[in-house]
Amino acid sequence: MKSFVNVNPKSLDEAVAVLDRARAQGKKAALAGGGSDLLGMLKDHLVQPDLVVNLKSISGLEGVHREGERVRIGALTTLDEIARHPLLVERYAALAQAAGLAASPQIRNVGTLGGNVNQRPWCHYFRQGFPCFKNGGKMCYAVAGENQFHALFGGGPAFIVHPSDTAPALVALEAEFKVMGPSGAKIIPAEKYFILPREDVLRENVLGENEILAEVILPAAPSGLRSTYLKIRDRQAWDHAIVSIGAALEWEGGRCRKARLVLGGVAPIPWRVPNAERLLEGKSLGEALARQVAEAALAGAQPLAKNGYKVPLAKATVRRAVLSLLPAA
């Protein structure tokens, strides 16, 4: 890989200053959380930064902390820690399950929540360096090419799917992201963090060149909240989701008070399906309603030539997810 300088900032402010200075000097900087995704991109010359900013050198960016009824998770917390954390497993199951289903044990040991959320797409055209939209080119090779793993919703001009497992779970759980930049911290709802290719084809989120995702904040988990993350893969380990769902349902007296259903693997962003959510709200749940919810969730899907199989797969996944969240009798 091309050479670069590794920088070990001691604080978030210092890291932001490094990014800011690099930008002012016309140098490219890349952020490394666990670094697994970045190193692959460096080796394949998809990014060629002058500086690699190693966020692992900043103390206090990792860990799961209770703050009143909320939970703050440092962006450098490893996926393995999140998958095993008793508070997350109990109250925010969708997130713990998503983290535990990501990648492989080795990746989860170094891979961070921030890195999982911010990882670049895994479209094979993009990763193999085709001059596609995501690589700064002028076409999406998947449109007329191999598009088995591409988007059903929100595609155009690029048809990538967002690869993160934790992102749909975080949107379903109504998490907020704390982003640090030159003018301090700002809070962005997870749902507003991700952007479609038609907004900016070179990015998957709103994070600026001199900004760092510092923390994920989970709101209080109300009584009656049940959540889950289901992931469908080609092989049962070490693979990205063909389709997945982060689902969070709040129950009261046997009826669903509030529903959040967010699909993964089907769109360039975690794909919320409000029409399906509304069908659940105020109702008690049975097999018939679960099927209606699944139909509603996939209504409007626009398959490409080779990814139509995802539609029935996603419907079944939605149905299974909501039925698995039935309140304890």
Add this chain to the structure above:
Amino acid sequence: MGFETTRRDFIRNTGWGIASAAAVSGLDIHGPLLRAEPIEVPSVAPTSRIRLTVNQRPYALGVEDRWTLAEVLRDHLGLTGTKVACDRGECGACTVLLEGRAVYACSYLAVWADGKEVLTVEGLAQGEQLDPLQEAFIEHDGPQCGFCTSGQLMAARALLNQVPEPTPPQVREGLAGNLCRCSNYNRYVEAVLAAAGKEGRHGK
């Protein structure tokens, strides 16, 4: 320099880093290297000085910032038991323990490992005494071509350190990040379960 020169000779002769410098001066590069001032790395690429403990031996090293931990272990410390196959964090052949956790050494920069402890497959046996996992791998014919074996061993070691008596699904999950092109997965899982049973009986 003729074409017969091996890559390792080349590295030695160009004297990259303290380990290769030590080899030139006749020091045992596998022995403790505790120099306060490591030799500068003659390189046009940006470099850093790091300290690593590998298999309980301390090293002070000059490394290029872009070198992966796998490159440093193999090419500069001579610890070629750690294999590199995909070099993209997908196959697991390069698995080592970093601070006790299984990681892909190909996907972690050596500079990020500064001050940390690394265990490679060379550090598993205690002298002539093989690790129970190594013995079980032999007994159960785990390795076929053998290329993935050191990575499988290290992933299994990390698993048993964390879960001394795993269930078969836990073993399969623990080895999920390691590919075997000979597809000898069932034997590997059997071997890990057998080693776990032995370790349990002998109270390791």
